[in-house]
Structures are given as structure tokens and as C-alpha cells.
Amino acid sequence: MKIKITRNKIIAFAAIIALLAAAFWYGGNAPGLQGWNVSSDSEDGGDAAVVSENAGLTDEEETEKHKQEKNDDSDDSINNENEEKSDKADTTAEEENGAETDSPEKRGIETRPGGAEAGLSADEKVNLAKEISDAEGSSPGMVKGSKEYSQSEGMSINEETGKDKYLTDPVPEGKPLPVEPQDIEISDTEYKCTLSVRCDTILDNIDWLDPEKAELVPEDGVIFPSTEVTFYEGESVLNVLQREMKKAKIHMEFENTPMYNSAYIEGINNLYEFDCGELSGWMYKVNGWFPNYGCSRYQLKDGDTVEWVFTCDLGVDVDGYYSSTGQ
Amino acid sequence: MKDAFSGYHPLVNFLYFAFIFLFSMVFMHPICLGVSLISSFIYSIYLRGKKAAKFNFAFLLPMLLITALVNPAFNHEGATILTYFHTGNPLTFESMIYGVAAATMLASVVCWFSCYNEIMTSDKFVYLFGRIIPAMSLILSMSLRFVPRLKHQIKVASDAQRCIGRDVSNGSILSRARHGITILSIVITWALENAIETADSMKSRGYGLPGRTAFSIYRFDARDKNAITAILILGAYVLLGGIAGGLKWRYFPTIKGRMGEFYTISLYLAYVALCLVPVIVDRKEEQQWKATQLKI
Numbered sequence: 347m348k349i350k351i352t353r354n355k356i357i358a359f360a361a362i363i364a365l366l367a368a369a370f371w372y373g374g375n376a377p378g379l380q381g382w383n384v385s386s387d388s389e390d391g392g393d394a395a396v397v398s399e400n401a402g403l404t405d406e407e408e409t410e411k412h413k414q415e416k417n418d419d420s421d422d423s424i425n426n427e428n429e430e431k432s433d434k435a436d437t438t439a440e441e442e443n444g445a446e447t448d449s450p451e452k453r454g455i456e457t458r459p460g461g462a463e464a465g466l467s468a469d470e471k472v473n474l475a476k477e478i479s480d481a482e483g484s485s486p487g488m489v490k491g492s493k494e495y496s497q498s499e500g501m502s503i504n505e506e507t508g509k510d511k512y513l514t515d516p517v518p519e520g521k522p523l524p525v526e527p528q529d530i531e532i533s534d535t536e537y538k539c540t541l542s543v544r545c546d547t548i549l550d551n552i553d554w555l556d557p558e559k560a561e562l563v564p565e566d567g568v569i570f571p572s573t574e575v576t577f578y579e580g581e582s583v584l585n586v587l588q589r590e591m592k593k594a595k596i597h598m599e600f601e602n603t604p605m606y607n608s609a610y611i612e613g614i615n616n617l618y619e620f621d622c623g624e625l626s627g628w629m630y631k632v633n634g635w636f637p638n639y640g641c642s643r644y645q646l647k648d649g650d651t652v653e654w655v656f657t658c659d660l661g662v663d664v665d666g667y668y669s670s671t672g673q
Numbered sequence: 674m675k676d677a678f679s680g681y682h683p684l685v686n687f688l689y690f691a692f693i694f695l696f697s698m699v700f701m702h703p704i705c706l707g708v709s710l711i712s713s714f715i716y717s718i719y720l721r722g723k724k725a726a727k728f729n730f731a732f733l734l735p736m737l738l739i740t741a742l743v744n745p746a747f748n749h750e751g752a753t754i755l756t757y758f759h760t761g762n763p764l765t766f767e768s769m770i771y772g773v774a775a776a777t778m779l780a781s782v783v784c785w786f787s788c789y790n791e792i793m794t795s796d797k798f799v800y801l802f803g804r805i806i807p808a809m810s811l812i813l814s815m816s817l818r819f820v821p822r823l824k825h826q827i828k829v830a831s832d833a834q835r836c837i838g839r840d841v842s843n844g845s846i847l848s849r850a851r852h853g854i855t856i857l858s859i860v861i862t863w864a865l866e867n868a869i870e871t872a873d874s875m876k877s878r879g880y881g882l883p884g885r886t887a888f889s890i891y892r893f894d895a896r897d898k899n900a901i902t903a904i905l906i907l908g909a910y911v912l913l914g915g916i917a918g919g920l921k922w923r924y925f926p927t928i929k930g931r932m933g934e935f936y937t938i939s940l941y942l943a944y945v946a947l948c949l950v951p952v953i954v955d956r957k958e959e960q961q962w963k964a965t966q967l968k969i
Contacts, residue, residue, distance in 0.1 A: 558923055558926070559926065561927075562752075562926060588761050597749075597752060598763070599749040599762050600761070600762065616751070616752055616926035618750070
């Protein structure tokens with residue numbers, strides 16, 4: 347069958363292509379300039395000019411100052427890096443700086459990483475993570491894992507990938523190795539540990555938060571105050587969290603991920619991952635260290651301190667960001 | 674009894690269903706969902722009688738219950754914890770209510786589509802869109818009609834096979850299966866051939882060629898004007914109210930929304946009126962018919 351090409355068909359075809367291109371550009375997947383960047387940038391500029399005159403907001407300002415200082419420290423490195431980066435990286439970096447310096451007070455939910463809707467693909471998040479790591483590197487205290495140490499302690503590491511069979515990187519020297527929950531026997535011996543759950547980083551980024559969830563954030567950011575709790579020998583961080591949240595009648599949802607053989611905490615107190623931007627979620631640290639494996643694979647010892655904290659930007663704000671590419 | 678609403682201009686019918694589908698799929702407000710479900714049940718039973726009642730209560734209601742039960746098994750969000758699953762995740766009141774709401778939406782949309790099929794026949798659809806998008810509207814009307822026609826053809830084929838003792842109700846399990854497959858093969862052959870025949874026949878009649886007119890028996894009367902004005906006003910009121918946030922409702926983390934305010938109640942009433950436009954039209958027609966009968 348022959349399809350006749352008429353003028354109307356060509357126009358319709360061009361219109362469809364134009365519409366798809368516009369959608370692609372507006373959706374933010376296109377390299378270079380992105381639709382929502384243009385408008386939000388100009389808005390931010392205007393807001394900044396208006397609001398900076400009436401300096402009434404205190405909380406916001408302080409956090410911003412703090413951020414600006416942090417930014418100044420790393421400014422040199424950012425500038426150097428920026429020149430080498432590709433188009434895309436550049437725009438994102440500008441957006442980041444814009445969010446932190448250009449608009450000192452009011453930031454709408456649109457300015458949070460990923461925008462108001464869940465819009466970032468996995469690739470974009472990885473790129474954003476690279477961005478952060480290029481600018482600042484891993485947070486202090488986040489040490490690269492030692493393969494020799496991990497192997498000598500009995501972790502079997504695949505030579506090709508440099509990870510164990512559950513895709514876990516080697517563990518830093520002196521830190522406990524992950525255990526597999528299915529091999530563990532829990533005894534009756536009672537131990538004590540300290541548990542706390544906090545979300546104070548949300549208070550610093552309250553305008554990034556999903557407005558429906560605002561009522562859930564406690565005024566001081568403490569969901570579960572630091573408390574000494576009992577656990578049984580062999581139990582993991584997950585077991586303790588689960589029991590204590592149940593006791594305290596705090597909502598908690600997790601999900602088991604077979605690929606990592608571990609549980610992932612999706613939300614505590616109805617504050618879920620991504621509720622405060624695409625880079626937000628729950629993280630845990632034991633004795634000040636953020637383990638590089640899931641909470642159901644961390645076996646607790648007597649006297650450990652477990653802290654659950656909410657991050658709004660991949661762990662940078664809680665000093666738990668680990669850059670896999672470099673230090 | 675032939676219903677009156679299907680005798681209206683296709684534009685009126687289409688506009689009505691466009692609003693109804695949009696609202697039943699978008700509004701998550703529990704009152705709106707309830708209104709949509711109940712009026713879709715009323716209208717489908719009004720249109721198709723016992724058959725619709727059987728379908729609604731024997732299929733849609735159980736489906737509604739199952740989908741409502743499935744949701745809390747996967748969704749654990751919500752502030753009111755009722756109990757815990759053995760996996761360790763909580764069962765929350767909000768997720769149960771949300772499950773009921775989502776299931777209600779699903780059931781009402783399915784039910785509305787059964788009414789749509791009854792009213793918007795393919796000739797009406799082609800009449801409305803044949804000029805603007807000829808190929809698309811033919812494909813749409815053919816594919817929308819495909820399942821009912823195939824069902825009908827299966828019945829024809831299986832009746833014919835039964836006459837020679839080769840129906841799925843004859844013989845052992847194995848031969849029944851073989852007969853079933855034969856019937857399926859007959860029907861699929863028919864469907865393929867029929868599609869080509871339809872396309873050829875439409876082409877030979879010059880379907881979609883510029884300058885060609887199509888015969889239609891639809892006139893836009895005064896009653897159509899009245900109906901379309903009513904639908905447009907009610908639809909626009911509900912739509913604008915929805916956009917303005919008059920039907921705001923959230924399920925997570927706690928159930929909260931606008932319920933008893935005057936404005937919201939006026940939106941419910943408009944929505945009920947919109948949903949029941951065809952039923953009202955039909956009732957009125959019936960009454961008029963009876964009134965004229967009595968006068969004679």
C-alpha cells in the first residue's frame with residue numbers, strides 16, 4: 347500500500363515532532379538549558395532582591411549563612427572543577443549554587459533537588475552524587491574500605507567487581523563486617539545499646555518538604571530521643587529499631603532487598619524517602635560511623651550507639667556522604 | 674424500552690462521558706467516588722437491566738473488595754497503626770481506606786465504560802471524529818467494538834459447531850479442548866479477514882477522502898441545546914471547583930480534606946446532577962410519553 351504524502355501530513359508530522367521536542371526539553375532530560383531552570387532562576391533573583399531588604403526570618407538565614415560559609419571554603423575547588431565539566435554538569439552546578447547563594451531566604455518546593463515532582467532518573471542522581479563528590483569529596487570520617495582488612499576478617503570479595511556477592515564494598519579498617527541475617531542465631535543474653543531517631547535536617551530545609559508531611563516533623567527534630575534500650579545477642583540494627591518503634595508506637599516501614607540481602611528503611615514516623623527532595627532518605631550510624639551496608643546486616647555489640655538520621659542531600663548534611671569515585 | 678439519552682446528538686453524549694470519565698478518574702474525594710460508583714450502577718442497571726445488575730454485583734463488587742484488601746498488604750503508610758504484619762510492617766487505617774477508594778474508582782470507571790459502550794455506538798464516534806481524524810477514528814471504533822463483536826462471533830461459531838456435535842460441551846475433556854481450539858481458530862480467522870474486509874470496504878467507498886460527505890441522521894435540536902448547556906454548566910462548575918481545590922482530600926499520612934463546607938457540598942450536588950443527567954432525561958421522556966397516552 348502506498349501512503350500519499352500531503353501537505354497536511356507533513357505539517358502534522360512537524361507539529362508532533364515539535365510537541366515531543368518541547369516535552370523532552372521541558373521535562374529536563376535534554377542536555378544544556380532546561381525549561382524549569384530558566385524560570386526558577388529568574389524568580390529566585392527577584393525574590394532575593396525583595397526579601398533581602400526585610401531581614402526578618404532568622405532560622406532560614408542562619409542555615410543559609412552556614413551554607414554560604416561552607417560554600418566559601420570549597421569555592422576554589424568548585425571553580426576549578428567547573429571549567430572542566432561538561433555542559434550538563436555545569437548547569438546543575440549552577441543550579442546548586444543558585445539554590446544556596448542567590449536566594450538567601452525563600453526557596454519554594456520547586457527548588458529542591460529534583461523539583462516538586464519525582465523527576466530524577468537513577469542516572470541523574472548518580473551524576474548529582476558525582477557533582478557533590480567532585481566539589482567536596484566524602485564527608486570527614488568516611489574512610490575508604492580496606493580490601494586487605496576485609497579479606498583477612500573473612501569477607502569474600504569478587505576480584506572483578508571489588509565487592510562481595512551482595513554488592514557491598516570492602517569495610518574500612520577496624521569496622522565490623524556485615525553478617526548475613528539468615529545465618530545468625532539470636533540468644534537470650536541481654537545487652538544494652540543507645541538508640542535515637544532524628545530528622546533535624548528537615549528543619550533546615552523545611553521548604554523542600556512535602557507540605558502534607560509538615561505536621562509530622564517535631565519542633566526539635568527528635569522523633570525518638572536518645573534512649574538506652576535492651577537487645578539480645580546477635581540482633582541487628584533493624585531488629586532493635588523495629589522493636590523500639592513498635593514499643594513507642596512510631597510508624598516505620600522497611601523493605602527487604604534480596605539483591606543486597608538487607609532491609610531498607612523507607613520511612614519512619616511517616617517521613618519517607620524522597621519526602622524532602624529526591625536526595626532525601628534515612629541513614630544510620632553506629633558509634634559515629636555510617637556503615638556501607640544495610641541495617642539488617644549490622645550486628646550490634648554491647649554498648650553500641652545507634653543513630654538514625656534523615657538526610658536531604660545524599661548524606662552531605664549529616665556528614666555521612668561517601669564518594670565512591672574518590673576522596 | 675429504548676432510552677432517550679442515546680437519541681440525543683452524539684456531541685451531547687460524548688461530552689457527558691468525557692466529563693464523567695475525567696471526574697471519576699481524577700477526583701479522589703470519597704464523596705465524589707461514592708457518587709460516581711452509585712450513579713454508574715444506577716445508570717448501567719437502567720440501561721441494561723438484569724444483565725448489568727448481575728455483572729455489577731457478581732463481578733464488580735467482589736473485584737472492589739479484593740482490590741481494597743490487596744492495597745494494605747503493599748502500602749504501609751499512614752499514621753494510625755492498627756496492627757503489625759508478620760513481616761514486621763504495620764497495617765494502617767489510612768492504607769485500608771485508600772485501598773477502598775482506589776477500588777471504588779476502578780469499579781466505577783469499568784461500570785461507566787459499560788454504559789459508554791451502550792450509548793456511544795461506533796457510528797456516533799465516527800460521525801464526531803471521522804472528519805478530523807479519519808484513520809484514527811476508524812481504528813478506534815473498530816478496536817472498541819472488537820471484544821463485543823468477537824464475543825458474538827464466538828457464540829455464532831460455537832452454535833454452528835454444536836449442531837454437528839463439536840462444541841465445547843460435547844465429548845471427553847480432551848476432545849472438548851480440541852473443539853474449543855477449533856472454535857478459537859475459526860473466530861480468529863474470521864476476525865483477521867473481517868478487519869481486512871472492513872478496511873477494503875471503507876477504502877472503496879472513499880472514506881476519509883477530501884470533499885466527501887457522510888450521511889448522518891443527527892440533528893442538533895433545541896433539546897440537545899438544553900442538554901448540552903446543562904452538561905457544560907455542571908461540568909465546568911465541578912471542574913473549576915476541583916481545580917480551585919474545593920474537593921481537596923488527602924489520604925496520607927492522616928486522612929484530611931474538605932467535607933462539610935457549603936462550597937464543597939454545592940460541588941457534590943452539581944456532580945450528582947451531572948452524573949444523573951441521562952437518567953433524568955430518560956425519566957422525563959417516559960413521563961411525557963405516559964402523559965400523552967392518558968390524554969387520548
